[in-house]
Amino acid sequence: MKKLINAPETVLAESLDGFAAAHADLVVLGEGRKFVRRVKSKPGKVGLISGGGSGHEPLHAGFVGYGMLDAACPGQVFTSPTPDQMMAAAEAVDTGAGLLFIVKNYEGDVMNFDMAREMDAAGRRIETVLIDDDVAVEMSTFSNGRRGVAGTLVVEKIVGAAAERGEDLAACRALGERVNKATRSMGVALTSCTVPAAGKPTFVLGEDEIEIGVGIHGEPGRRRAKLAGADALARDMVAAIVDDLGQARGEVLLFVNGFGGTPLMELYVMYHAARTRLEERGLTVIRSLVGSYVTALDMAGCSLTVSALDRDMVALWDAPVHTPGLRWGM
Amino acid sequence: MGEGGTALPRRLVPHHRTGLLSQGPSVTLVQNKNAEGGVQIDETMRRRLIEAVAETIALHAEELTAIDAAQGDGDHGLNMNRGFGAVTAKLDDIAAKPLPEAVQEVGRTLVMTVGGASGAIFGTAFMAAGKVLPEAPTRADAAAAMDAAVAAVRARGKAEFGHKTMLDVLGPVATALHGDATDLPAVAHAAAEATAGMQAVRGRASFLGERSVGGMDAGARSAALIVAAICGVVEETP
Numbered sequence: 001m002k003k004l005i006n007a008p009e010t011v012l013a014e015s016l017d018g019f020a021a022a023h024a025d026l027v028v029l030g031e032g033r034k035f036v037r038r039v040k041s042k043p044g045k046v047g048l049i050s051g052g053g054s055g056h057e058p059l060h061a062g063f064v065g066y067g068m069l070d071a072a073c074p075g076q077v078f079t080s081p082t083p084d085q086m087m088a089a090a091e092a093v094d095t096g097a098g099l100l101f102i103v104k105n106y107e108g109d110v111m112n113f114d115m116a117r118e119m120d121a122a123g124r125r126i127e128t129v130l131i132d133d134d135v136a137v138e139m140s141t142f143s144n145g146r147r148g149v150a151g152t153l154v155v156e157k158i159v160g161a162a163a164e165r166g167e168d169l170a171a172c173r174a175l176g177e178r179v180n181k182a183t184r185s186m187g188v189a190l191t192s193c194t195v196p197a198a199g200k201p202t203f204v205l206g207e208d209e210i211e212i213g214v215g216i217h218g219e220p221g222r223r224r225a226k227l228a229g230a231d232a233l234a235r236d237m238v239a240a241i242v243d244d245l246g247q248a249r250g251e252v253l254l255f256v257n258g259f260g261g262t263p264l265m266e267l268y269v270m271y272h273a274a275r276t277r278l279e280e281r282g283l284t285v286i287r288s289l290v291g292s293y294v295t296a297l298d299m300a301g302c303s304l305t306v307s308a309l310d311r312d313m314v315a316l317w318d319a320p321v322h323t324p325g326l327r328w329g330m
Numbered sequence: 331m332g333e334g335g336t337a338l339p340r341r342l343v344p345h346h347r348t349g350l351l352s353q354g355p356s357v358t359l360v361q362n363k364n365a366e367g368g369v370q371i372d373e374t375m376r377r378r379l380i381e382a383v384a385e386t387i388a389l390h391a392e393e394l395t396a397i398d399a400a401q402g403d404g405d406h407g408l409n410m411n412r413g414f415g416a417v418t419a420k421l422d423d424i425a426a427k428p429l430p431e432a433v434q435e436v437g438r439t440l441v442m443t444v445g446g447a448s449g450a451i452f453g454t455a456f457m458a459a460g461k462v463l464p465e466a467p468t469r470a471d472a473a474a475a476m477d478a479a480v481a482a483v484r485a486r487g488k489a490e491f492g493h494k495t496m497l498d499v500l501g502p503v504a505t506a507l508h509g510d511a512t513d514l515p516a517v518a519h520a521a522a523e524a525t526a527g528m529q530a531v532r533g534r535a536s537f538l539g540e541r542s543v544g545g546m547d548a549g550a551r552s553a554a555l556i557v558a559a560i561c562g563v564v565e566e567t568p
Contacts, residue, residue: 053445075446076409076412079405079409079445080445080446080447082441082443082444082445083442084442107487108446108450111451112446112449114486115441115486144532144536195405198399198405202404215537220541
């Protein structure tokens with residue numbers, strides 16, 4: 001294992017301390033490093049709290065700030081945070097308008113966020129939006145359902161803007177669910193990732209092998225395949241996404257997300273390939289995002305996310321945002 | 331872990347069987363039993379129970395992680411060890427509480443330190459069991475506590491028997507407690523082994539689909555280790 005760390009046990013604490021110091025104008029690290037919150041909460045605004053295992057940076061703490069999240073709870077690497085973290089975050093950012101938990105659909109995350117709601121003694125109004133945008137996992141009774149992956153960013157951005165605009169808790173939750181339903185993602189891994197505490201790759205891929213449908217923790221996807229060109233890969237991924245989305249025409253957002261170990265140059269190659277395939281299928285790309293935002297440590301590869309946004313969602317996507325990981329319009 | 335200097339040497343005194351779990355012929359410390367036949371779990375025994383469970387998890391942490399690496403994401407041993415390390419750090423406080431509160435506090439500590447599905451599920455199991463345990467449990471009380479743990483885990487994890495989870499150990503152990511089985515650790519270990527033949531429906535292993543068949547579930551292995559450690563202490567108390 002070759003990593004810029006001091007010790008596996010101190011990675012998370014040192015990374016959070018560095019993050020908070022680097023972005024002290026935007027965020028504050030809560031006591032005991034239980035959460036990262038905005039420097040200043042806005043009274044009367046619905047508070048957005050997300051969180052999950054660490055190792056996906058900038059998700060989620062990197063999206064704390066104006067126009068997105070109010071707080072994020074970082075768990076251990078690839079391990080959901082604990083209920084006390086969400087309870088402390090809720091206490092810190094609740095201004096009386098209620099709180100919305102944005103939770104990726106993994107059992108650990110769902111259970112721990114649920115327990116935080118149940119254990120909250122203050123009787124706060126808390127609602128939850130579950131994100132499950134990964135088309136790689138087939139819906140069936142033999143699974144926990146789909147995973148939440150890069151589409152989480154789209155939900156956090158759009159609902160964040162709505163909360164900033166003054167929408168109430170019920171409206172924020174309903175919007176989050178609509179954006180989630182309009183969003184599909186699929187990933188492909190070229191290499192494994194290495195969890196610092198494990199010290200060795202989570203899985204092994206041959207020199208010419210890829211995992212199609214990989215999750216953001218290096219979980220297996222649909223199948224293992226031989227490495228193909230970007231055009232062929234994009235064709236397969238776009239087909240899986242668009243077929244599932246059931247949207248034959250219309251305008252979409254295309255988000256090409258790097259997993260942490262792939263250069264931006266390649267992400268733009270994939271963007272070009274994916275955009276071409278989408279247009280061939282009759283879809284018009286009206287908004288784009290390219291970069292490594294929802295990562296899996298040092299995994300090489302990327303995911304494609306397609307969101308069929310309505311006019312209001314597009315306006316909310318365009319609204320100003322100022323966070324460590326995403327900034328425009330201000 | 332466990333090197334606080336306060337723990338009594340575990341094997342210095344001869345061990346006697348309490349008969350709480352075995353029901354078989356045993357040398358029983360009469361003063362430990364109440365009128366209903368329950369065994370008073372005193373502070374020394376509470377301490378030894380916690381130490382024994384933490385010890386077995388620490389001892390098997392690497393094995394648990396290896397099992398998990400083949401099925402899930404390879405951090406189960408690490409996370410469980412962090413949780414029971416936190417429990418051990420509070421050993422004096424927890425052992426000083428009466429049994430029901432002590433068991434619930436173990437659960438709360440796991441929930442707040444392990445993270446992931448494991449923390450929520452194992453923590454929930456201890457919290458639920460602690461709520462129904464009396465201070466001096468009989469075998470019937472132990473069975474009721476296991477039932478409560480099973481019910482709480484099913485609700486929290488939305489899991490059923492056969493989904494290849496720790497429930498597939500807790501269930502058979504509960505059944506055995508209601509019956510007259512004497513070797514509960516054997517029941518627990520056999521149940522954990524049996525998860526190898528199951529296809530995962532819950533947890534990250536479920537993403538493997540049919541590829542999940544063949545390996546034991548790490549949570550089931552943990553549950554069996556914990557059951558065995560508890561039985562070891564309860565069956566052999568000084």
